Amino acid sequence: MNNNHLDDDSVDVEEQRSLVDSDDGLDDERTPLDKTIDRIGMGTYQWALLSLCGFGWMADNMWIQAIAIILPRVQQHYSVPDSYIGSVSSSMFAGMMLGAVGWGTCSDLLGRSTAFNATLFFTSIFGFVASLVDGFVPLCIALFFLGTAVGGSMPTDGTLLLEHMPKEKQYLVTALSIFFSFGSVLSAFVALIVLPGNSCPSNSSSAPASVLGLTDLVDCDVGTQNRGWKYLLMTLALITLSMFLARMVLFRLHESPRYLVHAGRPLEAVKSLKMISKFNGSDLEIELDDVADHHPATTTNTTSALPPSQSLLNGRPDSTVITGSMDDRKVDERVVFDAGDEAAGNAGSSSPTKNSTDRSTLVPSYNAVGETASNVLEGHSFKTPLLSNEDVLPREIPKRSNSDNEDEYKPNLGSGARKPLAAWWDRVSMVLEPEWFRTTVLVWAVWGSMSLAFTMFNVFLPKLLELGPSSGEVAKKTLEDNLWDVMIFTIGGTPGAILGAWLIESSLGRRLSLAASTFITAVFCVVFIMVESTWAVRLSTMGVSLSATAMWAVLYGWTPEIFGTKVRGTACGIASALSRIGGMIAPLLGGTLLMISRAVPVYTSVGVFTVAGICVLLLREGEGASFDRTGKGRRRATKVVVH
Template sequence: MSVNPRLSGFWSTDARMSYYERADAEESEGLVQGEDEEMGGMPDGRTPLDRTIDKIGMGSYQWTLLSLCGFGWLADNMWMQAIAIILPRVQQHFDIPDSKIGFLSSTMFAGMMLGAVGWGTCSDLIGRTAAFNATLFLTAVFGVLASLANTFPLLCAALFFLGSAVGGSMPTDGTLLLEHMPNGKQYLVTALSVFFSFGSVVAAISGLVLIPSRSCPPKPASCDVATQNMGWRYLLMALGLITLLMFLARIAFFRLHESPRYLVHAGRHQEAVESLQMISKFNGDELDLDVEDVRDHLTQSEIVAHRERLTSSPTSMEGQLVFDADDRERSSSPDETRPKLLPKTSRMALRSSQEDVLPDYSATGEHNVSLSGHAYQAPASPPAPSSDEPYLKDTSRRNSDASAYSARSFRPSHHTREGTSSTLGERGTKLCWKLPRWLRRPLMAWMDRISMVLAPEWMRTTVLVWIVWWTLSLAYTMFNIYLPKLLEGRGTAGDAAPRSLTDSLWDVVIYSLGGCPGAILGAYLVDSPLGRRWSLAGSTFCTALCCEFFVLAQSSLAVRISTLGISLCATAMWAVLYGWTPEIFGTKVRGTACGIASALSRIGGMIAPILGGMLLVIDNSFPVYASVVIFLIAGLSVLLLREKEGEREASGGGMMH
């Protein structure tokens, strides 16, 4: 059997299916409590690994992990808000013009973009725990170094490396948390947005304490920046130490176990068993598990039983993935005779059937499922064994019998991706083989996942989602990064004199506090009858409206109300988006896919300060007006995504292509 050169260790393991099949809270609790007894062992589409994780449930380990993952999200927003707070002070310290001061935050966002992709792929290749711990440690190191920079270029360089570390926190921490959540509890990832909101509060309060008394007096008074303008340095130092404490909490007060799902699909089944046993013991309930309990695919008899159950009894629509990249690996010849279409609720069983039939992994295989209707078909397959063992479970039989069969039946006569990513992939592969081995493997693995996500039949949905991520970050960052500067330059009603630095920082604190209930609102909207599409679009349009109100506001009260509205709506907007995005992709590419989405947001954040600085030279209101227009574009892009009504009712609005 010919093996793709990209296959090794992690890649040659059994394909895996998504576990993001949602049910009602009551159903979920009932299944966890004792489904085998109540249902008589009847399959419900979940794999043994899904059942084991559900049996462990939502215990103290999961709640502790939720808090520790929240530290990464807190650090992310804390540092972004800190850059906005110190920007006027740094501009005065190094005498930087308005048109160029945006490079301060742009360099950090550039690092975040690199970190989001790099750490996301790293978590897929070497495991979740390494990235989980390293991101906060490196963030703390570069945060302290940034406080010591004595030139503007050195400060930008330190912030670039800081961004490359903290930028990986959100995709890696979110992925790790999701892979430990039992069925029906994945929505708790939106609770991380609460930590995200408190990150800006920590930065704002720290800035209020450290900056006013250690900053230059208002012009035209003279200032010795070397002695009088040290507040921004103290703020960076303080936040670096806070980040270091969060890192120490992760390694000193909690023993993190590797994600069982990652271990299973890396071929380390016994380690997955041990990890689950230790998690169960931490929760106070020791389970007796074996390798069979971490099997993440269904046997043929389980598939048939589940299919019969679905066709013989009414079923409610379960939440489904918009795109599981594992489907790209399972293809068949267009000439094959296919059985009848299966109900969409049997997607998990169907995917397992396809996984077990196909012996080879091919990220560039043809996908014959039409996009219309999003129906799934079972490929023709060799006779099923009479036992409950999955197809081709034995390695030797897989290598001998399956290779000829796969070559005869599953090699497409033409390639749907030849005109798009195939040629590019072949060129990239040839180029990669000229690189050193240590660089070749991760680069080829990354290219492999990119080719899955950019499959032509999913291009429309993927591009729309990417547009939403990019435009939301561009608009939000353009407003957020210049908010302290806009507040300092704004006089009160009837008074042209700028407000004091202390008053402006109090406004920033109030603005930051407004985001805390926004995170809770977003967590509710994720599973509300409104649906995710309308929740995301509505919160985006409300943010644009509040930005317009901010420009027109004259009194201090009106300004504070408008900033509270912006913070509330924007945080809810991000909570919905972050809670929805990981559910789109399957386990194999989840880290990379979430990393790419995050990287695109960093690109928007990288452009926003530069563009906003250019507009700021023209008029102080222009960056806000630009944000309003871009928010409207983002909201319209969200509305172009289609959502299936049945799924929204069952799972709280999972989006459908």
């Protein structure tokens, strides 16, 4: 990065500071570490990191789509009835839910870079294992472990990227959702190349009976002719391995400076920032004081008076609002999902504030890691405990033995182990209190039902395409034709993230945009089951893909705005967990319904989408933190992350 770019960035930072100072005398709310990262700016290092983080998001959706594509082939291979074939997808979704939590913990204990590299490595390993196992149950087990690996990519990669990005460029996290969409396209493309010549043809004499799970194969030897799905898994494992090698060989990742500061290693944070600055082509002078990630002791709660609308500078993400004195906190926690006191008393909220009293005696306080309240990374919070402020930036770090360190931290570890459950239960209790109960139930119902409905359609789409207009009849199309249909379906969803981001700020607003995209998705599902011509089927699937992707984009952008600061992290985290549970239930339920008729799973999805849309309409767009005290100045959802 050249000096001119640095000068421009410095000028822009000063403009932001002057704009904030001009409103009621408020000071710049960035910490010294925030300012240092802003000084470094958006250079070559950040752009390279954005691309490499995109690989993780691409791998996530690539594997999800691959499992849906191979489902009919696996059913043929092992003669699995419809009622059980959904276990393939459910196993992977179960692993993904566990992996998101596990790798989040790993990123806090071992560092962001460890999780960043390990997720793709283990994904490739378990991908190879899944391609080599023999037997339906071993395959499900292998896919479960694959899910535990790939499930950590989205939250951990998103965290790492946010912690390296200057504040005014954090909206570029939206680009990760584009990588996510192209993951399914890549999977469909590889399947189109690999499967047709290495699979039992759908129009063979034995294929119809096999697809329906009624009898064993006769004319197709699955051991030699139906190995295409194994080749697909192996190819995707190689692609994932190449992504891992690109991270290791083509790029030298420096540990997150924010993580290092929070882990009590500020000197390493200084070194990391200097290396990043040098990589960008500049040589900034960075001192120990420049990596402090807390405000001076004089910081007061007056910052909470800043309305959300004032934090929107030139259409960029809002600045983080820090409240309360940091000196009287022995332990602080930084989370990616902004579950904390970013605006004491919810000044920017028109929602009830009955329980906005200080709960610091019950749970630790939370603050955002320099991102807007609309940050959504799969709903998972990554918490890193901080030492007291006096210890975060020591004048010099004395050398100690391992035994000294153990003695010093044993009491903290003991007390820390007892707090999480009580803290979590306190947050859940707040979410379910009368003033939030209705909103919470509706939002959770929306997340669970949307995931259930879309997963049921998406997982069984390749199988539905191979069946005719009515159950029991095989479509007069080749496997290659069906795979082209899947390819077109995945391509149709690629503009969805951008469309969703536009809808959020359109005249329709959040609520009507989400409801409309949900109902439109349901309508296209009905069209899909009714039409018979090839292009009508393809257009209907494109409609489902586009509207559903936009639906998820709006949902992810709006959900954090619905809830107040005190309950936002818990409400969104549980909502994300419910979506994963819906994803696990859908394949099992869909397989059972498929035994009745081809149309039953689709109409069930339509019904669930309709319920979700009604729940959306019952919500109020002005709820939570989306409006300031006067009901004006709606906050921008600057980051949209696709499910």
